[in-house]
Amino acid sequence: MRTLMLTGFFIANTSWASEATDRAESALATLDAATLTHLESVQPRATRAGWLRIVDDTVVSESGAPWLIHQLATHADAHPSVRVAWADAMVRAVRSDADAFGWGDAWVELAATDGDSKVRAMLLAGLRHGDASFAIPALKQGLTHEDPATRAAAADGLAWHPQGLMAAEALRQSLADQDVEVRRMAATAVGYLGDTEAFNDLVTLLDDVDPLVRATAIRSLERVAPERARALPQMQDLAQDTHTQIQRAASHLLNSGS
Amino acid sequence: MRTLFFGLLSLWVNPLAWGYDLELEVTDMILGAPVTFSVSGADAGETVYLVRGSDDGAGPCPSVLGGACLDILDATVLTSLTADGSGSASWTVTVPSTLPLGMTVAIQAVANRGIDSLFSEPTVTSIGALESDALSAPESLFGQPNADDDDLNGTRDFLGTPAGDNDLTSLLVTPDSDGAARGVVSHRLTLDDDSGLVRIWLDGDEILGASSATEVEVDYSPAPIALGVEFGQWRIHSTLEIEELDSSGRTLDSVTVDLISSPLMLTHHLQEATYLVTVELTGWAGDNSEFIEPIEDALGDALGKADGATYGFDVWIQDEIEFAFNIGQERVQDFVIDSIRDRGLDPFAEDALFGEDFGMGVWGSGWASTWDSFGNFETSPPVTVDGVTYPFGRAYYGAEVGYYRPDDALTDFLAEQAIQAPFEIDTSWLAVGHVDEFMSFVPDSTSPKGFKLVYTDIDLAYEILDDMDGSTSLPRYRSGHGIDDVEEFRDDLALYRYNQDIKDFYLDPILEQLKGELGLTDDDIIYFPGIFEEAYGPWAAALIPGMANLVVANLVGETPKILLADPFMRSSADDDRSDDPFVTHVESVLPAEHEVVWVDDWEDYHLLLGEVHCGTNTIRQPTPGLDWWTDEDSLSLLGE
Numbered sequence: 001m002r003t004l005m006l007t008g009f010f011i012a013n014t015s016w017a018s019e020a021t022d023r024a025e026s027a028l029a030t031l032d033a034a035t036l037t038h039l040e041s042v043q044p045r046a047t048r049a050g051w052l053r054i055v056d057d058t059v060v061s062e063s064g065a066p067w068l069i070h071q072l073a074t075h076a077d078a079h080p081s082v083r084v085a086w087a088d089a090m091v092r093a094v095r096s097d098a099d100a101f102g103w104g105d106a107w108v109e110l111a112a113t114d115g116d117s118k119v120r121a122m123l124l125a126g127l128r129h130g131d132a133s134f135a136i137p138a139l140k141q142g143l144t145h146e147d148p149a150t151r152a153a154a155a156d157g158l159a160w161h162p163q164g165l166m167a168a169e170a171l172r173q174s175l176a177d178q179d180v181e182v183r184r185m186a187a188t189a190v191g192y193l194g195d196t197e198a199f200n201d202l203v204t205l206l207d208d209v210d211p212l213v214r215a216t217a218i219r220s221l222e223r224v225a226p227e228r229a230r231a232l233p234q235m236q237d238l239a240q241d242t243h244t245q246i247q248r249a250a251s252h253l254l255n256s257g258s
Numbered sequence: 259m260r261t262l263f264f265g266l267l268s269l270w271v272n273p274l275a276w277g278y279d280l281e282l283e284v285t286d287m288i289l290g291a292p293v294t295f296s297v298s299g300a301d302a303g304e305t306v307y308l309v310r311g312s313d314d315g316a317g318p319c320p321s322v323l324g325g326a327c328l329d330i331l332d333a334t335v336l337t338s339l340t341a342d343g344s345g346s347a348s349w350t351v352t353v354p355s356t357l358p359l360g361m362t363v364a365i366q367a368v369a370n371r372g373i374d375s376l377f378s379e380p381t382v383t384s385i386g387a388l389e390s391d392a393l394s395a396p397e398s399l400f401g402q403p404n405a406d407d408d409d410l411n412g413t414r415d416f417l418g419t420p421a422g423d424n425d426l427t428s429l430l431v432t433p434d435s436d437g438a439a440r441g442v443v444s445h446r447l448t449l450d451d452d453s454g455l456v457r458i459w460l461d462g463d464e465i466l467g468a469s470s471a472t473e474v475e476v477d478y479s480p481a482p483i484a485l486g487v488e489f490g491q492w493r494i495h496s497t498l499e500i501e502e503l504d505s506s507g508r509t510l511d512s513v514t515v516d517l518i519s520s521p522l523m524l525t526h527h528l529q530e531a532t533y534l535v536t537v538e539l540t541g542w543a544g545d546n547s548e549f550i551e552p553i554e555d556a557l558g559d560a561l562g563k564a565d566g567a568t569y570g571f572d573v574w575i576q577d578e579i580e581f582a583f584n585i586g587q588e589r590v591q592d593f594v595i596d597s598i599r600d601r602g603l604d605p606f607a608e609d610a611l612f613g614e615d616f617g618m619g620v621w622g623s624g625w626a627s628t629w630d631s632f633g634n635f636e637t638s639p640p641v642t643v644d645g646v647t648y649p650f651g652r653a654y655y656g657a658e659v660g661y662y663r664p665d666d667a668l669t670d671f672l673a674e675q676a677i678q679a680p681f682e683i684d685t686s687w688l689a690v691g692h693v694d695e696f697m698s699f700v701p702d703s704t705s706p707k708g709f710k711l712v713y714t715d716i717d718l719a720y721e722i723l724d725d726m727d728g729s730t731s732l733p734r735y736r737s738g739h740g741i742d743d744v745e746e747f748r749d750d751l752a753l754y755r756y757n758q759d760i761k762d763f764y765l766d767p768i769l770e771q772l773k774g775e776l777g778l779t780d781d782d783i784i785y786f787p788g789i790f791e792e793a794y795g796p797w798a799a800a801l802i803p804g805m806a807n808l809v810v811a812n813l814v815g816e817t818p819k820i821l822l823a824d825p826f827m828r829s830s831a832d833d834d835r836s837d838d839p840f841v842t843h844v845e846s847v848l849p850a851e852h853e854v855v856w857v858d859d860w861e862d863y864h865l866l867l868g869e870v871h872c873g874t875n876t877i878r879q880p881t882p883g884l885d886w887w888t889d890e891d892s893l894s895l896l897g898e
Contacts, residue, residue, distance in 0.1 A: 045544075046601065048574050048868035049628055049690045051794065055865045057737060095740040121795070128752075129740060156796060160752040185796070192752045219759065245763055252762055 020106040021073040027066035039067045044085035052085035062101045065093045069106045072114065080116055087119045091126030098131040108138040112145075120145070121153035128160035140167045143186075148179035155182060159189035168195045175201045180210045187213060191220025199225050206234060211243040218249035222256065230257050280306070282367040282378035287353050287385045289441065289510075296348040297367040300341035300376065304369050308336040308349065311364040314380040324372030329380050330364040341369075353385060359508050361385045392434035393502055398516040400887035401427030402586035403489045405593060405617030412608075414617070416455070416490040424615070426459055426486030427588050429515060431500050435480040441504040445483065448473045448499045455490030456517055458498065466498075475503070489519035492584070493674060495898070518898060520886065521675035522593065522619075523583045526637040526651040527699045527810040528709055529878040531560070534811060535610075536874045537573045537603070538563040539862065544571060548858040549873060556819050556855045557811055564610065570602020573862060576694070576872045577631035578603035583880050584617060587887060590880055593617040598626045598665060622665030629657055629664045633692040633872050634685070637678060639699055639709040640881075643777040647891040649884055652776060653678040656685030656693040677886065677895045681775050687764045689797035694871050696765065696788065697772075698808050700820060702849040710784045710849065711776075713769060714806045716761045719787035722839050723748050726827075734826040738865055739791065739801060744827075753791065753801075760790055760798055784847045787825075787840055799867045802827065803859060805844055807869035809876065817853050823869040824856040 028036065035058065042059050044052035058064055068090040072083060090107070094100035100107055107130065111123035124142045127135040139161065142154025155174055158164040164171075174186035175198065187205055190198035202224065205217035218238060221229035229235065230253060238250035280299040287293045297306050311317060311330030319327035339347035363385060367378035404416040404425040415423050434442060449458060449466040457467035460483070465474045467488075476483065487498075494517070501512040534557055539546040543566040554561050566573065578599055584591040596607040596618055612618035622630065638651040653672055657663035659682055672680045685691045696714040728745030735741040747753075772778060786805045793799035800807075803823035812818035828838040835841040835856060845854050863873050886892035 045571065045866060047690075047866040048577065048631075048633070048692075048872055049794065050601070053866055055861055060737070092738075092740065096736060096742070125792070125795070153795070156792070160756075160792075162751075188796075192755050215763075219763075223755070244767070248763060248767060 024066040024070035054089040087122035095129030104134040124153040132163040152181040155185035159192045187216040191223040215245035222253040278379040279376035280378035294350040298346040326375040402584035429485040431483040446501040451496035457488040459486035494519040524637040525878040528639040533877040535562040539566040543567040546862040572602025580632040598622040621668035653680035658686035689793035714788035715785035807871040
C-alpha cells in the first residue's frame with residue numbers, strides 16, 4: 001500500500017506534499033505549547049566545517065520529527081544551509097527507529113521532491129537507516145533522478161543499507177552513469193554490499209577516465225571476488241600505477257592473497 | 259750615463275745585476291704614521307740625498323749630478339742626510355695625512371759624485387692607511403620584526419614612529435678613541451637593504467631607512483654610537499657599513515654588520531604552555547559548562563574564557579588563531595596569525611591579543627576554505643630527518659593535494675621561513691579536513707626523541723569492540739549517532755568497510771609519510787582507537803570522539819596534563835570511566851608523566867564535528883636556551 005502511495009506521489013506530488021504537511025501539522029498540534037515554543041526557538045549551530053547542524057535533544061527526537069518535516073515542507077524559502085540542517089536533524093531524529101516513527105513516507109517524499117539538491121542528498125543518504133520497505137524503493141528511484149548529486153546520494157544510501165542488495169541491479173546500472181561521482185558511489189556500494197554480479201561492470205571501470213573511480217573499482221573487486229580480481233591481467237600494472245590510490249588499492253588486493 | 263749604459267747592455271744583461279752602490283730600505287708609508295728611510299753604502303760624512311718621484315723609470319739627469327741620471331720619474335728632493343762613520347744615514351718622518359691614499363711613491367737615494375754619483379735601486383711603494391683596532395661593531399645582529407602594537411594604535415609599530423619602542427635591537431658601534439689623531443673627522447653609515455623594511459635609529463631619530471636615507475654621516479666622536487635596528491618583516495638580511503672618513507672624505511677604515519631578522523616560528527607541544535583560551539557559552543548563548551569545568555578545574559587561572567555571545571557562538575578558537583614567536587637576540591615577541599576564516603571569532607585576535615608585546619599578522623584574503631582554519635596547521639617537536647635537524651620542529655598542514663589547499667599566501671610565507679620546513683598531508687577524506695582530527699604529539703621524557711606521535715588506529719578500535727560485551731548499551735551514541743549498543747557498532751558491515759577504506763587509503767599511507775618526513779620509527783608512535791563515520795556526503799568525521807584531537811597543557815611548573823574527549827564507550831554517561839575500555843587503553847599508552855583529564859565535549863563539540871583541541875588554543879613559551887642565531891642547525895636551515 002505504501003509503495004502504491006509513493007508511486008502516486010511521484011506522478012502528482014503536490015497533493016501528496018500537502019498530505020504530508022497536514023499530517024505533520026496535526027502531529028504538531030498534539031505537542032504542548034512549551035515544546036512547540038522550544039522547537040521554534042532552537043537555532044542551528046555552526047559545525048567546525050562551517051555548515052549548520054541542530055544538536056538539540058528535543059528537535060532531534062521523535063517529537064521533533066514532525067516539526068522538521070513541517071519546516072522542510074513549508075519553508076522552501078528558508079536559508080539553504082538552515083534547510084540542510086533541518087534535513088540532517090530529521091535523519092538523526094528518526095534513524096533510531098527503523099520505521100522512522102511512522103514518518104517514512106514523508107521522509108521518502110521529501111527526499112524525492114525537495115527543490116534543494118543538498119537537502120535531497122541529506123535525506124536520501126540518511127535512508128540507510130530506514131526500513132527497507134520504504135527506503136529501498138526510494139533509493140532506487142533516487143538513482144534515476146535528473147540531478148547527479150541526488151543520484152550519488154542514493155547510491156551512498158544503498159551502500160550503507162543492510163538490505164541494499166535489493167537494489168543491486170539498479171546500482172549496477174549506475175556504474176555506467178555519466179557522472180563521475182555517481183559511478184564512484186555506485187562502485188563503492190556494490191563493494192560494500194558484496195554484489196558478486198557486479199564483477200564485470202567493475203572490471204569495465206578499471207578503464208574509467210577518473211582515477212578515483214578506478215581505485216574504487218579495484219577496492220570493490222577485492223570485496224566482491226578477491227581471487228578473480230587478483231587474477232586479472234591488468235592488476236599487476238595497476239599496482240605500479242602513477243596514481244597513488246590506484247597503486248595502493250591494487251597492491252592491497254594483490255598482497256591480501258599472500 | 260748609466261741610462262745610456264743600461265740601454266747598451268739591456269740586450270744581454272739585467273741592469274739590476276749591474277748593482278746599485280747604495281742600499282735603501284723604506285718602511286711602510288702609512289698616512290699619518292712615521293716612515294723611516296735607511297741608506298747605507300756611502301762614505302763616512304758623505305751627503306746623501308733622498309729623491310722622491312711618481313714611479314721608477316728614466317728620470318731626469320740634473321747638471322749637479324754631472325750628467326748622471328735618476329731612475330725615477332717626476333723627481334724632487336725630499337731631504338739630504340749625512341752618512342755616519344759606517345756610511346749609513348737614516349731619516350724618519352711622518353707621512354702627511356693629506357696625501358692621497360694609495361698614491362704611488364718612488365724613492366731613490368743618491369750620493370752626489372758627479373758623473374760617478376752613487377745611486378740606490380728605486381723603491382716603489384704606495385701609501386696606505388693605518389687599520390684601526392678600535393673601530394668595532396658586532397659582525398651580525400639578530401632581531402625580530404616590530405610586528406606588535408606597543409602604542410596601541412591598532413597598527414603594527416613598524417608602520418608608525420616607534421620612539422622608545424622596545425622592539426629595536428641595539429647595535430653599539432665603538433669608534434677608534436684615537437681616531438682624531440689619525441685624521442678621522444666623521445663616520446659614514448650606509449644601509450644596504452633590498453627589503454625597504456629596515457630602519458636605523460639614533461637618539462630617537464630615524465637616520466636610515468627606505469623613507470629617510472640609505473647613507474648618513476655622523477661627526478666623529480670617541481663616544482660609542484648607540485644605534486637601534488628595527489625590522490619590518492621576517493627573514494631580512496641586510497648590511498650596515500660604518501666607515502671612518504677623513505677631511506677629504508677618504509675611508510680610513512670600515513666595518514660591516516649583517517642585519518638579520520628572525521623567521522616566524524609556530525609553537526609545538528614540547529614547549530611549555532603559559533595560557534590556554536577557550537570560548538564560554540552561557541545564558542542565551544548556550545551552555546558548554548560540561549566542556550569548560552573539567553578544563554578549568556585542571557588549569558585554574560591559566561584558562562581564559564572568551565565570551566561566546568560576543569563572538570557569534572563560535573567555539574572553534576583553535577581554527578581562528580595560530581600562536582607563534584618572533585625571537586631576536588634581545589627579545590621574544592609573542593605573535594598570533596589571524597586566519598582568513600573570519601567567522602564569529604574574527605575580531606578576537608585584535609580584541610584580546612594584538613597589542614603591547616604581542617604581534618599579529620594575516621596572510622591571504624578572500625574566500626576561505628576549511629583548510630584555512632588553524633586546526634589544520636600544526637608543528638611537530640624537534641626532529642632529525644636524513645641527517646638534517648629541525649630544532650624548532652616541522653610544520654604540517656592538510657590539503658586535498660593537487661586540488662584544494664590553504665591560501666598560498668600563508669603556505670608560501672611559512673615555506674619562506676625555512677626553519678620549520680612545512681609539508682602537506684592529504685586530508686581530503688575528512689569532512690572538516692584538519693590534520694588535528696587524527697594525530698597529535700605528546701611529550702615523553704622517557705622517549706629518546708622526547709615525544710610520541712599519537713595516531714588514530716581503526717583496527718585497534720575494532721579489537722577493543724570485539725572484546726566488549728555486545729549488549730553494553732551506549733546511551734550517548736543512541737541519541738547522537740543512532741547506535742544503541744556495542745553489538746550494533748560491530749554488526750554495521752558498511753561502517754567497518756568504510757573505516758577499512760580510510761585506514762588503507764589514508765591513515766596508513768599518511769603514517770608512512772610522517773615517518774619519512776619526520777624521521778620517526780614505530781617506537782615513536784602510540785595508538786589511540788578511533789572509528790569514523792560519514793558526516794557529510796562520503797567525507798569522514800569522528801564517530802567515537804576523536805581522542806587524538808587533544809591538548810597538551812604542560813604549564814610551567816606544574817604536572818603536565820593531557821586534555822582529551824571522553825569517548826563514552828560505556829553504558830554509563832557519568833564520570834565513572836573504569837569500565838570504558840577505550841579510556842583504559844588510552845590511559846595505558848600515554849606517557850606516565852601526564853595527568854589525563856577527560857572532557858565531555860559531546861554536545862557542543864563532538865556532534866558539531868570537533869573535539870577538545872578544536873575548542874581551545876594554547877600560548878607557549880620558547881624552548882629555553884635555543885637561540886636560532888647561534889644554533890648551527892637553525893642557521894643551516896636558514897642558509898645563514
